[in-house]
Amino acid sequence: MTVAASGPVFSLREIPFSYRGSWFGFSPVVAEKTYAEDVHLVSHQTGMHPILRLIPTAETTVTATPHQLTWSNDDGRIDLAYETPDTVRVKGRGLGLRLLAADPVLTPFSGPYFYQDPVDGSYVFTVYQTGRRYRITLLGGRAEPLGTQALGTAERGLVLSGEWEIAVEEYETARAPYAGADAFEQVAKAARAEFDAFAAAVAPWRSDRTPAAELAAYVLWSATVRPAGFITRPAVLMSKHWMDKVWSWDHCFNAIALADGLPELAWDQFRLPFDHQDAAGALPDSVTHSEILYNFVKPPIHGWTLRHLPAAPDRAETYRLLERWTTFWLDARRAPGGDLPHYQHGNDSGWDNATTFDPERVVQTADLAAFLVLQMRELARLAPDPDTTARWTEQADRMRDALLAELWDGERFVARGAHSGRTWSSSSLLDLMPIALGEELPHPVRAALADRIQRHLTAFGPATELPTSDHYQDDGYWRGPIWAPSTVLIEDGLRRAGHTDLADKISARFRALCEKSGFAENFDARTGEGLRDRAYTWTASAYLILAAAHERRNST
Template sequence: MFDVKKIPFSRYGSFITISPKHRRGGEDGALYIRNIRNGDNNFGEVFRIELIRDGEPVSYQPEMSPSLLRLETDGGFAEFCITEARVLQIWSVGVGVRLTGITGAYDYAALVGENRWEVNHSSQEMRYMLTAVKGRIEMDAPFKEQRCEKIIVNLLPGPSTEMECVMEEYTTVYRPRSYVSFSKGQELVEKEYELWIQRVLSVPGEYAGGRELAGYITWSCVVSPEGMLTRPAMYMSKNWMTNIWSWDHCFNAMALAKHSPELAWDQFMIFFDLQDESGMLPDFVNNRFALWNFTKPPIHGWTLRRIWEQTDYVSAERLREVYGPLASWTRWWLTYQDSDGDGIPQYNHGNDSGWDNSTIFRKGTPVESPDLSSFLVLQMDVLAEIAEKLGLAGEADRWRRESEGLLTNMIDHFWDGERFVAKKSGTHEVIESDSLVLYIPIILGKRLPDGIREKLVDGIKNKGFLTENGLATELPSSQFYKEDGYWRGPIWAPTTMLVVDGLLSAGEEELALEIARRFCRMASTSGMAENFNALSGDGLRDPAFTWTSSVFLMLGHLLEENEGAKSGLRVTLL
């Protein structure tokens, strides 16, 4: 069903992943059992997988479904199933399985019982207990000084030609236990996945394959709370983007809100659990650490409104929980990100905007950009709504006044009569750019004056951003456009979502639906990639990304809800 060479094999709640190396260290055609803890600077290889017969490797073809990875060879096969978050079960018929440890200093293997070996993988800060249920374990792990020179595990069939082994990860003490059979474990995982896919947003039938892929990616990319992760966290990918970033999580939260509101709330709140006393949110977090060198744009007010519009789960109690942190996050931008004191907040690096290498940053930073002010205008509107719901009338009035004041200043500062521009903070030098980021203020919808709104819509529709596949992030006619230029050309899911939502807010339903249609058609064909070639629609970079999956599901659901558009539009975002 899925291609394991692109889509990692894993499951909800697990840090265990099976995939090829991809770009890190070069591809060698092999599959690896990985531990995706500790951030994306470490690919996390634990064992290289081979099938063997008579002690020699044999070639195989992988087949993958949500609950099962099968490696097929002439006269035999091996199957892998992550039956629990920390348990990988392996079954083979007619062949053995060789696991070659990717080891470093201090790694060792030790026999701890009949057909049971512990592999202490200090490089990955994890221990693995290997238990033979059928067949036997043959270990080649000569110890020298402080480590085993190598760790090669052969899982070999018994007289029945079958082999069944359980690998369980743990950190301190292994506690002997029983395990369900391989077939029963797979059945349980399959049922769990079926329950998940039933809750995934529905889309038109023509995108059914895309929905299945997006559903699997989002399900399999959730990891359990551990270390710095205070809640279940949907990673961006289990390929190599093995963290959660502080605006990516917003799109995943919105896609979960309708049918899995508790998990959606966890995705939304996880960064506020880590918030600095200054109000700043970290750039990303994993089980080990949070990165504070950068942050991401304040789309959280916009996100929160989209969540509560879909579910009653966001009660007054939860609004009270988020009100203070959201206010502090807003104040951080207004207080600490305005070095020239002109009342217009700035980005100190492209990474802070989420548009890392956009052409608005090509002359250096800090940069004042209209998208940032737009997000904060909306965020203050949402804070006013929350304050009102909580009976804080004075604070609601204050937020509304500040929102209106920032909107007025933003238009005066950035609108040149024809378009929004970006400026260097301090000098206010205009930065010439053909980036789509300058059209993100459409997110303000009818808060914008009619003339400005109409020109933004015309630019999105007719200037050249809109290709057959969706919205390029840099005009294809720009001298800085690159097919695989990250934020200098490729189509991205989050920017598509922001523009579509803005167009709906502006009353431009037809254009919004057309952009959604083009994006969904492309993603259904090319997969849930990190981004896409704007002209060909081919997937680029990481081929299994959760925010792409979430945006695809939301836009597809929008299209399904509005299939009767010609006979009377009924347009909502979700």
Template sequence: MKININSIPFSRYGSYFVISDFDEGLLLRDVHGGDESPSELFRLSFDEEVVLDCDETKLTIHKKTDRNAKVEFIYPTDSTVHIKTSGLALKLDAEKVRYDSFNSMEKNNYEYISYKKETKYHLEVLSGEMAVDAPWRTVGNDYISLELAADSELYLTNYRVIYELVKPQPFEEAHAVVQKEYQEWLSNMPETQPEYQQPHNLAAYLLWTNTVQADGLLKLPITYMSKNWMQNIWSWDNCFNALLMAERYPELAYNQLKIFNLYQDESGAYPDFINDKYVSYNCVKPPIHAWAYQKMIAINAQFGEESFLAEMYDSFSQNTNFWLKYRSHDGLPYYTHGNDSGWDNASIFHEGFPITAPDLTAYLIRQMDILAEFADKLRKHDEATEWRQQADELYERFLPTFFDGKQLRAFHTFTG
């Protein structure tokens, strides 16, 4: 499948490395630190006019007038990039900050220490030549400019503290391994109908390429929505990813929700988003999680087993009580920001906050009904009765509160 890296980044399962083609140019990036952290590592350029050709496992950049003159990129592992040039040289200019340093180690080996990313990179020239222009000035390099000659290979590895020496596989062998990994992933996706095969394959690739390995605050492998500009996991989008992975990748699907259990506030609120460096509680997301988990159980009965269900029931209960106890006025839940809603810039938020909205109340009613079902399955019948009673009471208020005879309305929480 052809991948347009203007909109979809070239990466791989588990990796924080990304190649993106933005308006400002072709960039090798590292998405550690989330979408508020500058991700640019190297700007990639060529002396010749080039054309990009990308599929799920390899990016090829070839000379416009000669397809045999090319530079190829693969990700042999989730922490490495292998670059091979054939008849075409590649320039890599570091997007550095003051203290970044580029050190020459033993022959054909270099270490790039990035303060911006708080990460180190080992670069090894496997064959051919790489010219290094990186003049030193007291505390860092003035600039770092590399040129990988035609018919050369460069192997780039990221690490935090200690680099463990590895012997890379030959380029074609490594690519074959990655191709096999991806085909196994794709073949294990739920089946679809022929007319939907192309978007189905695209969705499968997005799940694969947007997954990152456990690192830092991310205690579990999880799936971002994008590695171009949404380099976090949100307590809303996580549900959509979990639904598609529930059938064939249950552990990864479960992780999408479990990661928020690990950082659930004492109040019961889930973080708005998490990345490897940061957890944000500034906003929250609506209580849709029990609804999503109920659908996951319908897809894969494993999620209904008592050990899994009990953990999620306890977490969803705490989250529901957050809305009931700490984010309600006159018994009705309210938003304090558009980012709380999943409809960040919706028109009901154009006049300010806090806002009491019908969608949020509906989500809360549905969540309590589902929690009642879960409680019965866990033999917590008193709790089930309480959830149903609270859901019914809120339901009885729903239309009188929000329906004006023609349509549903939101209103300012404290002025009406």
């Protein structure tokens, strides 16, 4: 990543070019770990779907900044900018462009149907996969249609030449003919102003000391979509690559990163999964445009999250939603007569394949109890009356005491099979997550956890599996790589537990990791290489959270 006068310059193989509110972006990434030779318009309505290929008529260099995408060579250039969330303008000088269907096959149930609209002369792709239309209006130059209204494998699209300009729109069934009046330069300037205002709001503290802050802000801004389908509010997707959902703990970190500068948008992030809370009080595992999954849940870090958000716009409603979510764990995830809750699978913890779950799948873990203690503390704070406050305080004390009595063996926290009752320890960082309780833990427990966390710390941050473990894998998902959420939770817990030196070290190493390797879903703990999805918003948020806190500490 480099920084130019127009903002950070980034690779489309790492981060898609998009715009706040849009459901589509531009990228060569067309599926999970699948990279095309050409830049594609990729829509995320009903899933991740490559729609159009944008192929310059000569070899070019592609440059992306937050407000403009450019193909260029010695003879000319093509520029693309968003005019609105569903409309882009594209302008060419000295370079032609082939704009083709990404899917070359048309059947009644797949591929695009391409035709020229007799109403306004525009060219339209209607696409089965997204259920949307993509209209191309020629504003200047020449357009040669290819394969209009053709079935089978005929190449379909346009070839643009001369000094040309087009508008490309994503819409449903019909809309008035395109009538944009602004020059392309004005469109690009307005897009830059939109992003600059967002960056100024979420990272007003950014400077040369925080070189990745502006790009982190862009990752959040560009991954935001407007309400549509099951997305009930303006939402920051986890990515506009293939991880194009909102998972019910990922959203918490995005909410915190937005909280100081854009509190309304932050609360939208926090509340979105609660819009789909089920009858039992559980949050869905994930929500996206056309799908809600309830087969798993995610860990109850929402009480911890509320500590980092501004005052709730509706305190009573926030209490009600959090109470239902907490009661789900107390009623549906505790065996009769037991004090400690259980996960039904590693996926429920968010640490899908952590080694903690190797012996058994239905497990009482210390992290879950710790998160619920924090959540019940928050319910006590939000409670409508003193009696309710006292009830939640008593329940939080009882669970904390059970955690220490039943899962602390004098040296470390263990996990316990919900069916078998047997206990075991692992070399997973998950076992150390009760540090999130911070000052609530006895001093010897804090010290022991801090010592074990130190053993997980690599040059880039805390590895999720002990690097000396036989189970460690460089690209093992939760069996080795560094992740943003565990880093932020641990850093916060250590700081509140009084281990500020270790917290400072973790913060500094993770921030340096993002500045070196971007905002990947996770990172190789030995090399720092970014792994999996490379434009993950909770990683960008973690950088912003840690950088903002570091800047605040240094300014006092």
